[in-house]
Amino acid sequence: MDRKYWFWINNIPRIGNIKIRKILKAFGDDPEAAAHAGDKELGCIGGLMQADIAAIMDLNLRKRLFEEYDRRTEDGNKMVFPFEDEYPSRLKEIYDRPNVIYYKGRLPVDDIKSVAVVGSRNCSEYGRSVAMELGRVLASAGAQVISGLALGIDVAAHQGAVLAGGLTFAVLAGGVDLCYPKQNFNTYVDIIRNGGIISEFPDNTPTRPGMFPLRNRIISGLCDAVIIVEAGIKSGSLITAAQALEQNRQVYAVPGRISDGDSEGCNHLIWQGAQIVYSYDELLAELNLNISEGTKINEKNILLASDEKMLYSQLLDFGPKSLETLIKETNMSQMQVFQALLALELKGLIKEISKNFYIRII
Amino acid sequence: MLGNAYTSVINGIDAVSVKVEADISAGFPCFDITGNLGVAVRESRERVRMAIKNSGIKMSPARMIVNISPADLRKEGTHYDLAVAMAVLQAAGRIKHNLCEDIMFIGELGLNGELRPVRGVLPMVINWCRSGKQYVVLPKENAMEASYVKDAKIIPAATLNEVIECINGNHTEVSFEKSDSSPLTEYGMDFADIHGQLSLKRAIMVAAASMHNMLMIGPPGAGKTMAAERIPGILPPMTYEQQLELSGIYSVAGMLKDGISFVDRRCFRAPHHCITPQAMAGGGNGLMPGEVSLACHGVLFMDEFNLFSTKTVEVLRQPMESGHILIDRVNGKVEYPADFMLVAAMNPCKCGYYPDRNRCNCTPAQVRAYFGRLSRPLLDRIDVCVQVPRIKYEDMVCDDKDIYTNEYMRSVVERAFNIQNERFAGEKYSLNSSIPAADISRYCVLDKEAENLMNSIYDSCDLSARGYHKLLKVARTIADIDDSEYITAEHICEASGYRMV
Known part of the structure; x- marks a missing residue:
C-alpha cells in the first residue's frame, strides 16, 4: 500500500478521525481506493458532506499533500500507519485507533509490558515522589513507562524512568516537535534519548485544550495497565481511566486520604473497583514484572540519630x-x-x- | 562701599561656606545678584529689598551689586536672604564692618522683615564649626536643631531688626538653652505584644544583632508588619556621630519640623510599594535624600516586597553593599549615607497560604512566578530569611509572656553589638554583616566539626560564594549572641535554617 495515500487521507482539512474511520471501513483500509472512487461511492458513506467529497476528489490538494509527504520524509520526520508492522499492535486493538502516528526517537515495543503513569498537574510533593518512584521501579523492572509529559505527576514519572535508565514514552497532544509544556524541555530531550515522543498530529500543530482527551486515549491504548497517582474529582486523568476501561486495560489507583482533594478522584476510582497500588512489589508481581535489586527502596539502611x-x-x-x-x-x-x-x-x-x-x- | 557676610551652600549632607559680597556705588539705581544662582536665590533680591524697607531702614537709591562667591558653585535654596541683607546693610553703612566676620547667617526673609525657617541648617552649622568658628545667626525655629552641634554658639532671631540689634550690640547673648539630649529608647511598642512566633522573634534578634538584612515570608495577617515595626526598639541607641549624620539627612530633606529638632532614635521607614526608583534612591529637585538615606542607621521596611517595581528594588543593591548611595543627576552629584537594615516582608504566593494545600490553590508555576519577580542577586544580599506562620488560636488568647520582650532582646542585641565593636576596633566596619569577603576567614573561625558540616552544606545545597560567606556571617552573629569565640556546628545549623530558599 502506498504511504502517500495514507498521509493524504490523514491530512485533508475538515476530515478527522471519525470520517477517516468511516471511509477506510468502506474501502477496506485502502485509502488509494478511496482516492480513485467516484462521487457515488463516496456519497454512500454516511456522515460525509458535499464539501468533504469535493475535498477528497480535489486533485490539487492531493498533489500538494503528496509533495508535503515527500518533504517530510526527506526531513526525517518519522511516521507510521496502521497497516505497517511497526505500528504498535496494542493501538490496533482499540476502537478509535489513530490512523497515523508521528514520533521522535522510538516507538513502544509490543512484547514488553507498558504501563502508563498519569495524574494531575497540580500535585502534592508526595504525589510527585510517588510518581517518580513508580517510574523508577517500573523502568528498572523492565517495563515501558508511558505518560503525557504534563507538569506534575506525568513529568515526574518520566523523570523516574529516565533516572533508572529504562524505556519511557511521552504522548503529546500537539506536534512532536513542540515541547509542551516548555518547562519540561530537559525531560523532553531525555525521553527522546530513552524512548520516544509520540503524537497523532503532524509537526508544528499547536496544542489546544480539546486535544487532551484524544491524547489520553492513545496513552491508555498504548499500555497494558494505567496507574493514576493523584487526581482530583474533575481531573483529566479520570478521562484516561475511563478510556482505559473502555479499551479493556487494567486500572490502578494510588490511594489518598479521605479528606484530600488532590486524591479524591483516585479514591473514587478505588471505590468503583479499580485496583489499589498498595506496594511497589505487589504491583510488579501483579504485572508479571521481575523484582530486581534496583527496585528496592534503600530507606531502611540510613542511620539516624x-x-x-x-x-x-x-x-x-x-x-x-x-x-x-x-x-x-x-x-x-x-x-x-x-x-x-x-x-x-x-x-x-x-x-x-x-x-x-x-x-x-x- | 563694600560689605561681607558668610553663609553656606549645601551639597548632599555636607556644606561649603560661601561669602556674600555687596557693593553700593553711585550710578543708575539697581539691585543685582550674581554667582550661578538658582531661581529661589535670584528671587531673594526682591525679598531682601522689601524686608529692609519694611524693617524701617531707609536706603537711598543707588547701584547695588551682590556677589556670592565662589561664583562657580551652584546655589539653590532660600537661606541666602539673611546673608545678602547683612552684606547690603554693611555696604550701606548701617552695620559696622568688623562685626560680621565670624558669624554665619542663615535664614529666609519675609517681606515684613521676619525670619523664616529653612532646611539644611544642621550640616551648615557642623561645617561652620569644623572651620573653627562658632557664631551662627538663624531663625529661632531652627535654633533647636542647630544646638545639637556641640561647639556652636547659636543666636536665634525672629526678625531682621533683632539680628541688627544683636550684631550692633556686640553679640549680646540671646542665649539659648540646649535641650537635654538624653537618648530616648522607648518606642512605645514591645515584642511582648506578639504572642507565640518564637522562631520569628529569635530570627529577628539574630538579624538585629548585626543589622543583617532579613526577609519574612508568611500568610496575610500573621504579624509581619507588627514585628518589623518593633525592630528599631531593640537596636542599641545610636552614637552621637550617627545621630548627627542622620539629623543632617533629615535637615537637608526638610523633615526637621513640627517640634522634632533632632533625630536621636533609630528610624523606621516603610515606603509604600508604589514608590518610584528616584524616591527610593534620592534625587529630584534639589537632589533630596531618598528613602534609603532616611532609613540610615535604622530599618527600611518593605512590605509586599515583590510588588515593588523591579527597578526600585534593584536600586537597593549598591547601597546594601556599600552603605552609601551616589546620586548623579543633571543638577549635580551628591553622596548620601544609606547604611540601613532592610526588613522585607511578602506572602509566599498570590493567595498567601502556600504551602498549605487546603487553602492555597496556586499552581507551582504561579508560586514560582510570584517569587520570580525578585532577582537572585538581590535575594543573595538578604542574610536572614524566616517564615512567619499563621498564629494559632491557643497562642493568641494565651496571656503568658515569653522571654522575648523588648528589654531582653535589646540587652542581647546590645551585648552582641559591644562584642562586635570590640572585635572590629581597628577596622572601617563595626558589624558582622559588613565584613568584607577578604576578612571572613580571619574573623569567622570554625571549629573542626563546624568545618566538616560547612563542607557538606556547601556541596549538597549548591551555595554560591556569596551565599557561603553570608552563612558564615550569620553564624558569626549567632556565636556572638552565644558569647562563643569560635563558630560551632550548632551555630552553622541555625544559620543554615535562615538560608534563602
Whole structure:
C-alpha cells in the first residue's frame, strides 16, 4: 500500500478521525481506493458532506499533500500507519485507533509490558515522589513507562524512568516537535534519548485544550495497565481511566486520604473497583514484572540519630510542616530542631519546599 | 562701599561656606545678584529689598551689586536672604564692618522683615564649626536643631531688626538653652505584644544583632508588619556621630519640623510599594535624600516586597553593599549615607497560604512566578530569611509572656553589638554583616566539626560564594549572641535554617 495515500487521507482539512474511520471501513483500509472512487461511492458513506467529497476528489490538494509527504520524509520526520508492522499492535486493538502516528526517537515495543503513569498537574510533593518512584521501579523492572509529559505527576514519572535508565514514552497532544509544556524541555530531550515522543498530529500543530482527551486515549491504548497517582474529582486523568476501561486495560489507583482533594478522584476510582497500588512489589508481581535489586527502596539502611528519627518518623509527613509546629510538638529547642532538620536534609530524606516548611520525600 | 557676610551652600549632607559680597556705588539705581544662582536665590533680591524697607531702614537709591562667591558653585535654596541683607546693610553703612566676620547667617526673609525657617541648617552649622568658628545667626525655629552641634554658639532671631540689634550690640547673648539630649529608647511598642512566633522573634534578634538584612515570608495577617515595626526598639541607641549624620539627612530633606529638632532614635521607614526608583534612591529637585538615606542607621521596611517595581528594588543593591548611595543627576552629584537594615516582608504566593494545600490553590508555576519577580542577586544580599506562620488560636488568647520582650532582646542585641565593636576596633566596619569577603576567614573561625558540616552544606545545597560567606556571617552573629569565640556546628545549623530558599 502506498504511504502517500495514507498521509493524504490523514491530512485533508475538515476530515478527522471519525470520517477517516468511516471511509477506510468502506474501502477496506485502502485509502488509494478511496482516492480513485467516484462521487457515488463516496456519497454512500454516511456522515460525509458535499464539501468533504469535493475535498477528497480535489486533485490539487492531493498533489500538494503528496509533495508535503515527500518533504517530510526527506526531513526525517518519522511516521507510521496502521497497516505497517511497526505500528504498535496494542493501538490496533482499540476502537478509535489513530490512523497515523508521528514520533521522535522510538516507538513502544509490543512484547514488553507498558504501563502508563498519569495524574494531575497540580500535585502534592508526595504525589510527585510517588510518581517518580513508580517510574523508577517500573523502568528498572523492565517495563515501558508511558505518560503525557504534563507538569506534575506525568513529568515526574518520566523523570523516574529516565533516572533508572529504562524505556519511557511521552504522548503529546500537539506536534512532536513542540515541547509542551516548555518547562519540561530537559525531560523532553531525555525521553527522546530513552524512548520516544509520540503524537497523532503532524509537526508544528499547536496544542489546544480539546486535544487532551484524544491524547489520553492513545496513552491508555498504548499500555497494558494505567496507574493514576493523584487526581482530583474533575481531573483529566479520570478521562484516561475511563478510556482505559473502555479499551479493556487494567486500572490502578494510588490511594489518598479521605479528606484530600488532590486524591479524591483516585479514591473514587478505588471505590468503583479499580485496583489499589498498595506496594511497589505487589504491583510488579501483579504485572508479571521481575523484582530486581534496583527496585528496592534503600530507606531502611540510613542511620539516624534519635532526634532525627523522632522528627523524621513521627512528625514529618508528606504534607509540609512548619518549623514552629515542629518545635512545639517535639519540645526541643529551635537550635536542636534546626540541627536535626539540617542533618535530615543533607541525607536527602527531607526537603524544604517553602521557607521553613519541611516535608519528607522518601 | 563694600560689605561681607558668610553663609553656606549645601551639597548632599555636607556644606561649603560661601561669602556674600555687596557693593553700593553711585550710578543708575539697581539691585543685582550674581554667582550661578538658582531661581529661589535670584528671587531673594526682591525679598531682601522689601524686608529692609519694611524693617524701617531707609536706603537711598543707588547701584547695588551682590556677589556670592565662589561664583562657580551652584546655589539653590532660600537661606541666602539673611546673608545678602547683612552684606547690603554693611555696604550701606548701617552695620559696622568688623562685626560680621565670624558669624554665619542663615535664614529666609519675609517681606515684613521676619525670619523664616529653612532646611539644611544642621550640616551648615557642623561645617561652620569644623572651620573653627562658632557664631551662627538663624531663625529661632531652627535654633533647636542647630544646638545639637556641640561647639556652636547659636543666636536665634525672629526678625531682621533683632539680628541688627544683636550684631550692633556686640553679640549680646540671646542665649539659648540646649535641650537635654538624653537618648530616648522607648518606642512605645514591645515584642511582648506578639504572642507565640518564637522562631520569628529569635530570627529577628539574630538579624538585629548585626543589622543583617532579613526577609519574612508568611500568610496575610500573621504579624509581619507588627514585628518589623518593633525592630528599631531593640537596636542599641545610636552614637552621637550617627545621630548627627542622620539629623543632617533629615535637615537637608526638610523633615526637621513640627517640634522634632533632632533625630536621636533609630528610624523606621516603610515606603509604600508604589514608590518610584528616584524616591527610593534620592534625587529630584534639589537632589533630596531618598528613602534609603532616611532609613540610615535604622530599618527600611518593605512590605509586599515583590510588588515593588523591579527597578526600585534593584536600586537597593549598591547601597546594601556599600552603605552609601551616589546620586548623579543633571543638577549635580551628591553622596548620601544609606547604611540601613532592610526588613522585607511578602506572602509566599498570590493567595498567601502556600504551602498549605487546603487553602492555597496556586499552581507551582504561579508560586514560582510570584517569587520570580525578585532577582537572585538581590535575594543573595538578604542574610536572614524566616517564615512567619499563621498564629494559632491557643497562642493568641494565651496571656503568658515569653522571654522575648523588648528589654531582653535589646540587652542581647546590645551585648552582641559591644562584642562586635570590640572585635572590629581597628577596622572601617563595626558589624558582622559588613565584613568584607577578604576578612571572613580571619574573623569567622570554625571549629573542626563546624568545618566538616560547612563542607557538606556547601556541596549538597549548591551555595554560591556569596551565599557561603553570608552563612558564615550569620553564624558569626549567632556565636556572638552565644558569647562563643569560635563558630560551632550548632551555630552553622541555625544559620543554615535562615538560608534563602
